[in-house]
Structure formats: C-alpha cells, structure tokens
Amino acid sequence: MIRKWNLGLVYLVILVFSLFCFLPFLLVLSSSFTSEESIIAHGYNLIPHVFDTSAYHLLFLDGERILNGYKISIIVTVGGTVASLAVTSLLAYPLALKRLKLRKALNLYTLITILINGGIVPWYIVCVRYLHLQDNLFALIVPYLCQAWNVFLLRSFFQTIPDEISESAKMDGAGEYRIFCTIIAPLAKPALATVGLFIALMYWNDWWLGLTLLNRTELQPLQLLLRTIQSNVQFISTSAQGAEIIRATGGRLPSEGIKMAVCILTIGPIVFVYPFVQRFFIKGLTIGAVKG
Template sequence: MSTQRTTRAGAGQTAGSAGRGRADKRLFQTIAYLLLSIVSLFCLIPFVLVLSASLTKESSIIENGYQLIPTLISTEAYSLLFKYPEQMLKAYGVTIGVTALGTAFGLFLTSMTAYVLARKDFKWRNGFSFFFFFTTLFSGGLVPWYLLIVNYLHLKDTFLILVLPLLFNVFYILVMKSFMSGIPEAIAESAKIDGAGDFLIYSRLIIPLSKPVLATIGLFIALGYWNDWYNAMLFISNDNLMPLQYYLYKMLGNMDGMRRAMIASGAVVNLQIPSESLKMAMTIVAIGPILFAYPFIQRFFVQGLTIGAVKG
C-alpha cells in the first residue's frame, strides 16, 4: 500500500510541475507557502512563548507580562524546580510507570483481541465485534462509571485506576483487526497443519507480521497515558500517586497551595516564589520528553491516521 502511495504522490508531482512557469501556479504556490508559514508559526509560537516565560526573571514578568523574547533571562524557576525535585520526580515516576505498564499490557490485550476478531473461521466474530463496538455508541455516562469504581471496586487512590481505564480502546482494536485481516490466511493454515495452537499462531506468527500497526497503536496508547490527567483528577488525592499532567494541572490552578506545601517542606524559607515563571517551567518539564521524541515518532502517527482514513 505504501509503495502505491509513493508512486501516486510522485506522479502527482509530475502532473503538478508540468505547467511550471505558469503564472497562476506560481501565484497559488506563493499563497500556499505564505499561508502554511503563517499557520505553522501560529502552531509553534505558543511553545516558544512558554519556553521564554519559563526563562524570564520573575520581576520582569510582574512588570511587563509574558513576552516572546525575554528581557531579563533567568533560570531561577528551573533552579527551584530542580533544587527540591522530590514531588516532580515522583510525578515523573508515576507517569513513566503508568505509561510503560499501560502500553505493554494495552498493546498485548488489544492485539490479542483484534487477532481473534480477525480470524475468519471464528464463528462468533461478528457478535463479539458488535459487543465491543456497541460501547462506542451508547454509554451509561460518567456517574454510574464513577460510582462503580469508587464505591464498588474501591479503586480510588490506587495505581491500578491510572492504568485500567485506558487499557482498551475500541477504535484501536478495530484498526488492528483490519490490519490483521490483511495478513494472508495461508500463513496461519500451514502453521495449524504443523500442529501450532491458536495462541502460538498469534504470538509467533501474527505479532511479528503486525509490527507496523503495533508500533503505531503502541505510540497512540503511550501518548494517551502520558497525557492523561482526567483519571487522576477523578480518582487520585494521594500526592504520591499524582501523575505529571495532573501535577501540572494542580500547580497551574493552585499556586498558593503549592507555595504552602513548599514552605512546609522547607523548600523555600520565605514567600519569594517565582510563581509565574515556575508555572511555565513546569509546563516545559511536563512536555519536554514529548517535544524531544516528537521528530522521531511523528511518522508513526501519520501512518496510523492514514490506516484509519483508508478504513473510514
């Protein structure tokens, strides 16, 4: 499929450049470059603003507000964050743990479920597919779900509740199922003749053949865990279980509380906390790994969207 796309794209380019030198085309391309540049800058500048603000001296922010280019550069916010990093490192630890465990288990369970649904000889596959799919059409809503978790399963303030809700996603199951349906059946047939069981076929044959879709869905799952704050907001009140995004959320909304906690823990002796630059520094710390990994992982997401788009 991907070779086909490249040839098509290549051909598109030839078709496009056949009229090179034509005024209307040059004009259009100029406009396209211009607008794309504007929109791209629009997407990028907010990140630059946050970065600059995190590196600006607090007194300068108080006086002039946040600015694109800092007038007085200072790393005091970062020094403070890294001087008493205990809470931040804990939050990092929780997020990394949740993301690693959730992605590993999520990927295993999603692919296993998808494999069964992709097996054309499995008599009840349509029934089970509908069982999963129906949950995207109708839901009991927030309240029964919340009460079930808090009052019946007693999962409030547990590590597990940060992992469980994002473990399965019907859309990911369906994308994987459609990928696995494209794997020639002859492969599984011959293994079956050699006496391999269903699980063995899945784990030894289908998994290695599904690497592209596993990489893509795995990254989608990992991004979902890394960015999750919602489940923490609903279910976590223990500071030791606060993931990174929720820690940032609390810091943005409750600088006074944060200040008191820092004073109580001896992190600062007086009330002089650069709270405005600190908020922005914490934002940078929270998105740092994503921004760092982004150039390398981006193409997998593009791949995933394209699979989804083809499927509809």
C-alpha cells in the same frame, strides 16, 4: 540535473516546514525563562528580554515531589502501554478473523462502547466499589486498558494480513496463540508501534484518573501534580489574600512563566519516545488504508 534540483527543493520545503513546527516549542521554552514583568510589557518572544529562572525555582521548591511524580508517570506509562497494547491486540485479532462465529456480535458490542457512555457516577462506582481501584497504581492503569478506537485500528490492520498465512500455520499444527505471537504480531509491528505511541501519550498526559481515584499525594502522577501547582499559583495571583502575600514579599509570582515551564517539564520525556517508533510511525498511519 533537474532531478537533483527537484530533490533539493523538496528538502528545502521540508526544512522550512520543520523550522515552523519547531518555533512554537522554542517560544514556550523562551517564555519559561522570561520574567513576568517582561512578558506583561513585551509579550511572548523567541528571545527573552529579561532572562529569569524564577518559574523553575518555584516549581522545584518541592523537588522531591516532582521527581516522585516523574517516577509514577514513567511506571504508569510503561506498564500501562505494555498491558493495554497486549489487551487491545488480543481483542482486535479475533475480531479480524472471518472464521470466528461471534465476530459480528463482538464487533457490535465493541462499537457500542464508543457510541454510548454510562456516565461518570456509574463508572466511578464500578472502579471503586467493585474493582477496588482507589489509592493504588492499578487505578491509573486499568481504566484505560482497552480503548475501542484502538481496537478498531488494529483490527483494520490485521484484516490486511492474508488469511492464507494463518491457515498454512494451522495446517502445520500451530495454535491461535502461537500464530498470533510468532506470525501476526511481527507482521503488525508498524500498527502496534503506532497504537502503542497513542496509548503512551494517553497515559503520560492523563491527570483525570489521579484526580478522581487517588487521595494519596505520593501516588499523584506528574501531570496532576503540575496541574495542582499551576492552579495554586493562579489562585494566589488572582485572589485578594494572594495579592497581600505578594505585596508582603515584594515580588510578583511568575504565573505565565509557570504555565510555560509546566509545558516543558511535561513534554520533555515523551519526546524521546518518537525516535524509537519513527520508522514504524509513517507506515502505521496508513493502517487499513491499503489491502495487501
């Protein structure tokens, strides 16, 4: 009986904590449907004082561009996550092998990329002049293919897998690629799912690559497109010319509502990724923490 009460108390605490975690999202959602005058007068509230959809109407004035931004972001996120996870894991696995002669040198070389940054100008020259990453979808994927931090996360997990497993496979005639694909990768599903989620979030939330490497508006990802719209609205709201336009139209731009609507539009799709990796995520958070 006492055990049931303790279990019920744990569930109650988790439920209350989950509600507190959900409140900020509910506040953002409610504010995106609140009129600008109501936000100025009453602040942000969980229930809108004056229900208004003008923020979404303004964002979807050019709905075709928004849908195109979604398409570009989905293509980049899916393709980039798969490619980056493949490159990252294929680098992390050799770095975890004790029998690799150049293991220490390669680990040091990978670590240097975290400690030392070449700068934006050399990076831009390499991307545009030598890799020709400009005005194409590869410009949104290739620069983030291999992140040293993710490499070390996967390497730490690969090091927890007993060497006897791969050694027995080699005795049966299996090569390194077959060992990795048929034995190591299935065992590393929690780590791969966790790192894959980090990579997907990085690609989905990125606007920097589009800003620096793209000139064609039809290739702009969703984050960059919405950031541009938000910046334009903020400029119109604060500039003298914008004030004249607002007075002439007899209305007020919902600048605060647009900020919240942008958050809802950008966070929505990526939320659906979590249920697919949830069963791996908790286990993957302990990457390298316990030797097995």
